[in-house]
Every structure is written in structure tokens, then in C-alpha cells.
Amino acid sequence: xxxxxxxxxxxxxxxxxxxxxxxxxxxxxxxxxxxxxxxxxxxxxxxxxxxxxxxxxxxxxxxxxxxxxxxxxxxxxxxxxxxxxxxxxxxxxxxxxxxxxxxxxxxxxxxxxxxxxxxxxxxxxxxxxxxxxxxxxxxxxxxxxxxxxxxxxxxxxxxxxxxxxxxxxxxxxxxxxxxxxxxxxxxxxxxxxxxxxxxxxxxxxxxxxxxxxxxxxxxxxxxxxxxxxxxxxxxxxxxxxxxxxxxxxxxxxxxxxxxxxxxxxxxxxxxxxxxxxxxxxxxxxxxxxxxxxxxxxxxxxxxxxxxxxxxxxxxxxxxxxxxxxxxxxxxxxxxxxxxxxxxxxxxxxxxxxxxxxxxxxxxxxxxxxxxxxxxxxxxxxxxxxxxxxxxxxxxxxxxxxxxxxxxxxxxxxxxxxxxxxxxxxxxxxxxxxxxxxxxxxxxxxxxxxxxxxxxxxxxxxxxxxxxxxxxxxxxxxxxxxxxxxxxxxxxxxxxxxxxxxxxx
Amino acid sequence: xxxxxxxxxxxxxxxxxxxxxxxxxxxxxxxxxxxxxxxxxxxxxxxxxxxxxxxxxxxxxxxxxxxxxxxxxxxxxxxxxxxxxxxxxxxxxxxxxxxxxxxxxxxxxxxxxxxxxxxxxxxxxxxxxxxxxxxxxxxxxxxxxxxxxxxxxxxxxxxxxxxxxxxxxxxxxxxxxxxxxxxxxxxxxxxxxxxxxxxxxxxxxxxxxxxxxxxxxxxxxxxxxxxxxxxxxxxxxxxxxxxxxxxxxxxxxxxxxxxxxxxxxxxxxxxxxxxxxxxxxxxxxxxxxxxxxxxxxxxxxxxxxxxxxxxxxxxxxxxxxxxx
Numbered sequence: 001x002x003x004x005x006x007x008x009x010x011x012x013x014x015x016x017x018x019x020x021x022x023x024x025x026x027x028x029x030x031x032x033x034x035x036x037x038x039x040x041x042x043x044x045x046x047x048x049x050x051x052x053x054x055x056x057x058x059x060x061x062x063x064x065x066x067x068x069x070x071x072x073x074x075x076x077x078x079x080x081x082x083x084x085x086x087x088x089x090x091x092x093x094x095x096x097x098x099x100x101x102x103x104x105x106x107x108x109x110x111x112x113x114x115x116x117x118x119x120x121x122x123x124x125x126x127x128x129x130x131x132x133x134x135x136x137x138x139x140x141x142x143x144x145x146x147x148x149x150x151x152x153x154x155x156x157x158x159x160x161x162x163x164x165x166x167x168x169x170x171x172x173x174x175x176x177x178x179x180x181x182x183x184x185x186x187x188x189x190x191x192x193x194x195x196x197x198x199x200x201x202x203x204x205x206x207x208x209x210x211x212x213x214x215x216x217x218x219x220x221x222x223x224x225x226x227x228x229x230x231x232x233x234x235x236x237x238x239x240x241x242x243x244x245x246x247x248x249x250x251x252x253x254x255x256x257x258x259x260x261x262x263x264x265x266x267x268x269x270x271x272x273x274x275x276x277x278x279x280x281x282x283x284x285x286x287x288x289x290x291x292x293x294x295x296x297x298x299x300x301x302x303x304x305x306x307x308x309x310x311x312x313x314x315x316x317x318x319x320x321x322x323x324x325x326x327x328x329x330x331x332x333x334x335x336x337x338x339x340x341x342x343x344x345x346x347x348x349x350x351x352x353x354x355x356x357x358x359x360x361x362x363x364x365x366x367x368x369x370x371x372x373x374x375x376x377x378x379x380x381x382x383x384x385x386x387x388x389x390x391x392x393x394x395x396x397x398x399x400x401x402x403x404x405x406x407x408x409x410x411x412x413x414x415x416x417x418x419x420x421x422x423x424x425x426x427x428x429x430x431x432x433x434x435x436x437x438x439x440x441x442x443x444x445x446x447x448x449x450x451x452x453x454x455x456x457x458x459x460x461x462x463x464x465x466x467x468x469x470x471x472x473x474x475x476x477x478x479x480x481x482x483x484x485x486x487x488x489x490x491x492x493x494x495x496x497x498x499x500x501x502x503x504x
Numbered sequence: 505x506x507x508x509x510x511x512x513x514x515x516x517x518x519x520x521x522x523x524x525x526x527x528x529x530x531x532x533x534x535x536x537x538x539x540x541x542x543x544x545x546x547x548x549x550x551x552x553x554x555x556x557x558x559x560x561x562x563x564x565x566x567x568x569x570x571x572x573x574x575x576x577x578x579x580x581x582x583x584x585x586x587x588x589x590x591x592x593x594x595x596x597x598x599x600x601x602x603x604x605x606x607x608x609x610x611x612x613x614x615x616x617x618x619x620x621x622x623x624x625x626x627x628x629x630x631x632x633x634x635x636x637x638x639x640x641x642x643x644x645x646x647x648x649x650x651x652x653x654x655x656x657x658x659x660x661x662x663x664x665x666x667x668x669x670x671x672x673x674x675x676x677x678x679x680x681x682x683x684x685x686x687x688x689x690x691x692x693x694x695x696x697x698x699x700x701x702x703x704x705x706x707x708x709x710x711x712x713x714x715x716x717x718x719x720x721x722x723x724x725x726x727x728x729x730x731x732x733x734x735x736x737x738x739x740x741x742x743x744x745x746x747x748x749x750x751x752x753x754x755x756x757x758x759x760x761x762x763x764x765x766x767x768x769x770x771x772x773x774x775x776x777x778x779x780x781x782x783x784x785x786x787x788x789x790x791x792x793x794x795x796x797x798x799x800x801x802x803x804x805x806x807x808x809x810x811x812x813x814x815x816x817x818x819x820x821x822x823x824x825x826x827x828x
């Protein structure tokens with residue numbers, strides 16, 4: 001009953017004309033910056049922050065939140081259409097989304113991305129309303145040992161990103177780990193592999209890396225296949241999904257939503273980690289893992305649902321404890337403080353209109369996003385018929401603006417170009433960049449938590465095995481290793497059998 | 505005759521010189537816009553919010569466009585290096601803190617700027633105190649209890665800080681020295697994960713800034729002591745009043761200008777900045793961020809810098825911490 005009255009309060013706040021307007025503005029801006037590669041919610045919110053000082057705090061937060069989850073919606077668009085991730089958390093969507101577009105199923109991919117995000121958004125909002133406070137306790141159970149074991153699990157799982165050679169995938173993970181080493185070591189505070197270049201002191205940026213490996217390399221590749229374009233254009237089919245698509249995607253959306261909702265609560269990884277892990281799980285659970293990376297709709301549905309769910313549940317620690325789990329939420333905490341609201345456990349009791357208003361506005365915003373995005377899909381797909389000679393220079397330009405605006409630094413643009421060339425080389429060598437990205441994201445977090453765990457236990461490694469949650473993750477990692485090894489063994493035997501057969 | 509001519513020439517020359525000098529002085533005080541406040545951190549962070557608050561008010565008092573320019577990277581060192589080469593005519597200011605102006609010069613063998621040779625202090629804006637906290641679930645109730653516990657459990661005497669090489673890191677070492685217990689430092693990547701770990705009792709204690717801990721006190725975190733000269737919170741004692749006279753740890757934000765900025769310009773900017781932060785609305789917002797408005801003169805700020813180096817220098821050196 002209390003929940004009902006709280007939700008009523010929330011609805012009263014969220015659907016006041018002014019708040020509806022700011023919610024709409026937020027999700028519209030979010031969608032736009034999500035679509036533009038490189039320009040992310042971080043820069044946008046930073047720029048708009050001073051402008052929100054004049055608004056009432058509820059409206060300001062509703063708009064900022066709208067920008068954030070709106071960007072997760074829009075981020076998938078360019079991933080699917082042109083293999084350029086619009087948002088860091090949409091990197092995984094490139095894998096199957098772009099393949100679907102090549103097969104003329106861009107409409108279906110965009111639709112499932114939008115619908116999956118909507119379902120995930122609704123579920124996460126409900127979860128936030130019902131379980132915000134108990135859920136916030138989850139993060140406290142995670143000490144360095146638990147984080148480390150979760151990362152081990154994630155890294156071993158990353159092998160499934162390979163649709164080709166496992167050895168190459170392992171190589172790419174290791175390369176990602178190495179690239180992740182660059183920068184200031186959190187434990188000792190000293191610089192590593194920065195070669196005296198101050199721009200490298202913070203490490204290699206995620207945006208230049210992902211943008212270069214996926215986006216720029218795709219543009220370089222396109223220069224060598226002018227004629228294939230026609231096939232793509234002629235094969236664009238209906239925007240709606242087939243019954244078979246819906247049957248395949250629905251459970252994937254559900255699983256992605258659950259994974260995303262849980263991982264979103266953990267500080268640090270948030271939406272990026274959620275999209276990667278949900279893809280790993282989806283592929284592992286599939287009876288036909290070979291079809292992933294070749295345009296399987298589940299490979300779009302799961303990560304897209306996961307990143308949207310995570311971008312909403314990551315508000316749990318902020319609103320209930322005052323702990324921002326990523327940079328964007330830290331900025332929102334800043335916005336709350338400016339308005340005289342100290343984010344923390346007291347927000348719910350001292351500012352119930354704000355708490356419930358923001359939560360309900362997320363549901364309203366998700367509804368707006370789906371209404372806004374479904375008709376847009378037709379327009380986005382038409383974008384594919386824009387000639388490459390016009391489309392790609394425009395994308396390159398937006399990439400450069402976006403990357404520059406992260407640090408106001410030209411160094412990052414050079415870095416992106418370098419990774420673009422590297423990405424092209426990988427494409428030629430048939431090495432997939434996704435495992436590299438995951439190694440890059442997980443590696444530093446794994447190292448940080450391993451060393452912190454060892455510091456706190458004064459060098460006793462048993463902490464990783466004696467804590468139940470940590471042990472569970474390690475067991476899951478071991479199980480996955482066996483599962484990965486088994487088909488490889490089977491495959492080898494099959495290959496051997498085939499060869500014998502051919503010989504004979 | 506000749507003497508009259510030479511005299512009058514002399515007078516004219518003098519008059520012209522006075523005129524030129526006057527114009528020069530006048531133009532020196534007239535600061536050409538747009539004025540930029542360089543923040544060597546990303547937009548949206550604590551320093552940025554503070555700088556934007558001030559920039560907004562400076563606009564009115566200086567009658568110029570004042571913009572905040574974010575030059576993040578390398579813990580603020582990229583922006584600082586960038587700022588030293590900016591025009592020294594009052595049109596560029598830089599936001600700094602102890603990490604850039606006190607710690608970095610001691611821990612980097614090669615630093616791309618010299619706080620004393622490349623910059624001049626303008627004003628200290630605000631100060632924030634450090635705290636020593638334990639999880640609320642802990643049995644430890646006060647500083648003395650903590651020290652006793654550490655002496656009994658030396659293998660668990662670990663403390664968390666928001667970053668390696670931060671002032672709270674060294675403040676922890678200061679406590680360690682006075683307590684006579686070797687405390688192991690576990691750095692986190694910022695205050696948010698540190699607070700999470702502390703609430704979850706993943707670490708027995710943490711040193712951080714007042715603001716990030718007070719919102720959880722006393723429900724989730726127990727602040728044992730604050731490190732300022734006087735009480736920051738009516739119920740939480742300071743180290744000083746507990747008898748740890750030399751344990752004091754205060755961080756700050758301040759503004760500096762490129763070294764060649766003329767004195768009259770510095771004075772004019774100082775007045776405008778101090779005026780801006782003393783506007784009740786601004787003061788209140790800064791206090792809401794858990795810090796105290798200071799708004800010192802340029803000379804006072806210079807003195808604070810010197811004092812801070814003398815105070816932290818021996819601890820930083822003794823720690824053996826090196827950043828490169």
C-alpha cells in the first residue's frame with residue numbers, strides 16, 4: 001500500500017506539464033547524442049549542468065537522467081547501421097547488429113534494440129521502486145576478493161566473443177590487458193608505460209580505443225568494397241521483426257534485463273560491463289553459439305536490454321546511499337548538492353517527491369523513448385541509402401568532435417586514428433576486437449582488486465577462496481573453462497574425422 | 505633661454521612619461537576579456553562546479569565574459585602545464601589544489617611546471633577537512649580505541665584512502681606515526697568506492713574528506729575525529745582536542761595566475777574573486793559541499809602554500825612515495 005501511495009506521489013510529480021517537458025527534452029537530447037558517435041552523456045551533462053541550476057531540482061534531475069538513459073537508447077543506432085558504436089556501452093551491439101544490417105535486417109535489429117531497452121527500462125524502474133533499499137546492500141557484499149573473482153569470470157567468458165579462432169581470441173584478450181596497463185597504477189600511484197607522455201598518464205581512453213577499433217577501421221575497410229553497398233541497399237526489408245525473431249529475442253531480453261539490473265548496482269563497471277557479460281551469457285546459453293557474431297538477433301537483444309537496465313539500476317546506490325557508481329552519476333550528485341540536496345540515505349524521507357518523481361519519470365521517459373524511436377527507425381534505415389562518400393566523412397567528423405570533447409585534447413584524436421589503423425590490421429588478420437575491449441575494461445579492475453585484496457590480507461591469497469561469493473564466481477569461471485574446452489576438444493576430433501574421411 | 509627651453513622640454517617629457525605611465529597602469533588594470541578560469545579536471549567534478557559558481561559571479565563584477573575551460577588529464581598536470589603558457593594579463597586563471605602545488609613537486613622527478621616560477625598565488629577559495637572513520641558496525645568508538653585495537657591487531661591495521669599520493673594518503677601516515685603502529689595503506693580509485701568498501705566493512709578504517717563521510721554518519725559510518733583546527737561537527741571531536749596536537753589535515757582549492765601577471769591585475773582579480781565567494785548565495789553553496797569559504801589575499805595564499813610544504817614535506821619524503 002505504501003508503495004502505491006509512493007508511486008502516486010511519483011506520478012503526480014513526473015507528469016506535471018513542466019516535468020514532462022524536461023523529461024522529453026532529456027530523452028530527446030539523449031537520443032541525439034547517443035546516435036552521434038563519440039559525443040556521450042558525460043560531455044553533454046557536463047555542458048548542460050550549469051543550465052540546470054536555474055531549474056527546480058526535480059526537473060533538473062529528471063532531465064539529466066533522461067539524457068543518460070536516452071543515450072543508451074540512441075547509442076545502438078550507429079552500432080547497427082555502420083558498425084560505429086555511438087556509446088561505450090553499445091560496443092557489443094556492433095557484433096551482431098551490424099551483421100544483421102548487412103543482411104538487410106537493420107530494421108529488425110533497431111526495433112529489438114528499442115523494444116528490449118523499453119522492457120528493460122520498465123523492469124528496472126519497477127525494481128528500483130520496490131527493491132531500491134535492499135538492493136543497495138548488494139554492493140557492500142563486494143570486497144576486493146569478490147570483484148577479482150567476478151573479473152576472472154568475465155575474462156574467461158570473454159573467449160566466447162570469438163566467433164573464429166579461440167587462440168586468436170586469447171591473444172586479443174591479452175593485448176587488451178596489456179593496453180589496460182598503460183597509465184597511473186592505482187595501487188602505487190606511479191606511471192606505467194606512459195613513456196613520459198602526460199596524456200597517457202591516465203591510461204588509454206576507452207572512447208578512442210573503441211571508436212578506432214570498430215568505427216574508424218570499418219570506414220577504412222569500406223574503401224575497398226564499393227560495390228557491396230548495392231547489395232545492402234537492395235536487401236533492406238521490413239522494419240518489423242519476424243515471429244521467429246520475436247521468439248528468439250524475448251527470452252534474451254529477459255535475461256539481459258536481469259543481468260543488467262544486477263550489474264548496474266555495482267560501482268565502476270555499470271552499463272559497459274553489463275552489456276559484455278550479458279552477451280557472454282547469451283552466447284553460452286545458446287544451442288547455436290556459432291551463429292553469434294553473424295547476425296543473431298539475441299546478440300543484439302541481450303546487451304541492449306542489459307545496458308539500459310544497468311543505466312537505470314545504477315541510480316540505486318546514488319539515490320539510496322549517495323554513492324555515485326560512475327562519472328555521470330557523480331555529476332548528478334553534484335547537481336543535487338548545488339540544489340541543496342545531499343544525496344544519501346536521507347533523500348527518500350526528506351525529499352520523497354524528488355526520489356519518487358525521478359523514478360516514475362524514468363518509466364515515463366522510457367515510454368517516450370520507444371514512441372520517439374520506433375518511427376525514427378524508418379528514417380535511420382534510410383540513412384543507409386545515403387552514399388558512403390557523404391555518410392562516412394560526416395561520421396568521421398562527428399567522431400573527431402566527440403573524441404576531442406572528452407578531454408579537450410587533440411592527442412586523443414591521433415590515438416583514435418592509430419587504433420583505427422590497428423583495427424584495420426586486425427580485420428585483415430581476422431582477429432576480433434571485442435575480446436580486446438573486454439580485456440582492456442576488466443584487466444585494470446582485476447589487477448586493482450587483486451592487489452587490494454592481497455594488501456588487506458597482508459599477502460595471504462586464501463581470501464579469494466574462503467569468501468563464499470568469491471568462491472562461487474571462481475567455480476563459475478572454472479565451469480565455463482571446462483565448457484569452453486569441451487567443444488574445442490570435440491571440434492578437434494570432428495576435424496580429425498573429417499580429414500580422415502576426405503583422405504579416405 | 506636655453507635653460508627655459510630645456511626646462512620646458514623636460515616638463516613636456518615628464519608629462520608625456522606620466523601620461524604613458526598612467527595609460528600603462530590604466531590598461532594594466534583594465535583586464536581584457538574574455539577571462540578564462542582553467543580547470544585542470546573534467547567538467548562536472550568538484551573543482552569544476554566551484555569554478556563555475558565563481559565564474560558566474562565574476563562576470564558581473566568584472567564586466568567581462570568569464571568562461572571555465574576544462575583541460576583534464578594526468579591528475580591535473582596537463583591543464584597546469586597548459587595554463588603556465590597562457591597570457592599573463594589577467595585573462596587566464598588556474599584552479600589548483602595541494603595535489604598540484606604541494607605534493608606533485610615533491611614526488612615527480614620531472615614536472616612540467618614549477619609552482620613558484622610559473623605561477624603566482626591569487627587567492628585560496630575554500631578549505632576542507634580530513635576525517636578518520638570506521639564502519640558503523642565496528643566496535644571501535646573513538647580514536648584511542650582504534651589505536652588500542654591496532655596495537656592488538658597489527659596485521660589488520662589497514663586504512664583506505666581515495667588515491668595513492670593524495671593528501672589523505674599522507675594524512676593516514678601522519679596518524680600511523682603518532683599512533684606508533686605501522687598502518688598499511690590501501691588506495692582506492694576515488695571516494696565513492698572507498699566509502700562503499702568502508703560501509704561494507706571491507707576495510708577497518710578510512711581517511712577521506714569530511715564531505716563524503718558526513719552524509720553516512722552515524723548510520724553507516726562512524727567518524728572518529730575531524731582534522732581541522734576547530735570542530736566541524738558539534739558531536740565529532742577534533743584530533744587536537746583529543747590530545748593529538750600535531751595531527752591536522754586540511755585540503756583546499758585556490759586560484760593562481762601565470763607568473764608574469766602584474767601586481768595591480770592580481771589585486772583587482774583577487775578583490776573580484778573574494779567578493780564573488782562572499783556573496784551569501786555562493787558561500788552557502790560552497791558550504792553545502794562540506795567545505796569552508798576562506799577567500800584569502802594573494803600574500804596569505806602564498807604563505808599557506810609555504811606552510812603546507814613545510815608540513816607535508818617530511819611525511820611525503822619519509823613515505824618514500826615516488827610518482828615516476
